[in-house]
Amino acid sequence: MAVTIKDVASAAGVAPSTVSRVIADHPRISPATKKRVKKAMKDMGYHPNVNARSLANRSTQAIGVVMSSSADKALQNPFFPEVLRGISAIAHSLDYSMLLSTGGTDEEMLEGVERMVYGNRVDGIILLYSQINDPVMNFLLEKEFPFTMIGKPFDRVDEITHVDNDNIRGGKEITNHLIELGHDRIAFIGGSTDLVVTLDRLKGYQVALQEAGLPIREDYRVHTEFLKSGGRDAVHQLFSLENPPTGIVIADDLMTIGVINMLEEFGMLVPENISIVSFNNVYLAEVTRPPLTTVDIHIYELGSQAAKCLIEKVRNKDEPAKRIIVPFNIKHRLSTQRNETL
Structure with missing residues (x-):
């Protein structure tokens, strides 16, 4: 039998209405209560808005973006603000908002993505990385949830829309x-x-x-x-x-x-x-x-192409997987010179 809000409320020792407010991240719920309710939800395997029909029919007009490290580390690297700028420009032009998710470990990243998917918070997700044996990618494939990737998938390349350089x-x-x-x-x-x-x-x-x-x-x-x-x-x-x-x-x-x-x-x-x-x-x-x-x-172009592909996929579930290769070029500056030690 499926776990209900009442079951979670009973396990956490709160009212069902409190569980609903925790799910909605209501500011008047204390951090301690939120922690207790979220632990009960996790222990019992409860996810709000898990009905597949609801996920298929409702549009949030939002896309999720996942970075492969904690925000404090990732945002030290200028790559991420620039790729986010490309994603944001396309999202804004097509009336979509953007929800950013980070995590210091694979487990934290997966938990963030599960919240976005099960909570019906976004219509699709962009992964700003590609890694071997990625639990996030495997989860999205299993749930048949729309996503695109910046980088080449390690496997199942023909099944996953991705934007990359050579x-x-x-x-x-x-x-x-x-x-x-x-x-x-x-x-x-x-x-x-x-x-x-x-x-x-x-x-x-x-x-x-x-x-x-x-x-x-x-x-x-x-x-x-x-x-x-x-x-x-x-x-x-x-x-x-x-x-x-x-x-x-x-x-x-x-x-x-x-x-x-x-x-x-x-x-x-x-x-x-x-x-x-x-x-x-x-x-x-x-x-x-x-x-x-x-x-x-061309980081900005990687971001904008990934956003375009994702929104196409969100709007048309039958959109085939694509591989888009953004050309690169070498900027010759002053950090090299002929080796005179031969």
């Missing part, structure tokens, strides 16, 4: 830029290997080295967070090696800022002592010293 080709081309400048000791700093974007950019880097007849060294690979602090940590690892790199491919501009700052503490200058290339072309890339040579992935 990150393998981007990784190869930006690595070739260093090879053409005479660098033969080239390191790679990337994010988590659970993220498909990291795997694709790493693959492009490796393909470029292989085609140039250069060795792929495991000690030249560092994986850390897409944050300034992650870049700083990576420098410690790479420059404690007996033969440190003369060039570095970095999978994110914000990490690159951390790398440059840490290199200065080591008494090394970019590009005089080491050449650096990066990805994303966020606003920091142009104003940092030196300005970064980076792959411009």
Whole structure:
């Protein structure tokens, strides 16, 4: 038998009307009561507005956006405000509002998405990431809930509408830029290997080295967070090696800022002592010293295309899955120079 509001109220020791107010996030309900009621709901497996027919017929005129880390970390990276700007512009033009969900763990992210879906808070969801074995993606597929993804799905690619760059080709081309400048000791700093974007950019880097007849060294690979602090940590690892790199491919501009700052503490200058290339072309890339040579992935366009695809899918349940590839280009600036150590 399905769990009802009365069952939850009884378990939490409150009136059914109080449960309804907790669901509606009423400001007059105390935090302690909200916590007790939400725990009862979770323990009993109760979700409001779970009726599938209601979900199919009612429109909230809202879309959900999910970031793969807590807000305090994610919003440190200029990628996210820019992609949200692209999503917001399309949503606003089509009379949709936007609900943002974050989480420090997979469990927290899934709980946030379940609240949006079961609570009938949004018509569809955009995932601002793609990772291996993602419980959020699996949940949305299971519920047949409209969603799109920025990034290439790890599997079931033909079933999922996604907007992406050709990150393998981007990784190869930006690595070739260093090879053409005479660098033969080239390191790679990337994010988590659970993220498909990291795997694709790493693959492009490796393909470029292989085609140039250069060795792929495991000690030249560092994986850390897409944050300034992650870049700083990576420098410690790479420059404690007996033969440190003369060039570095970095999978994110914000990490690159951390790398440059840490290199200065080591008494090394970019590009005089080491050449650096990066990805994303966020606003920091142009104003940092030196300005970064980076792959411009057109972040705003990724966001706007994802929003367009999602709203098309919301309005037409039979809309087929699409793969949209946003072209990239390389911005050549001053963070690289010819290797004179040969």
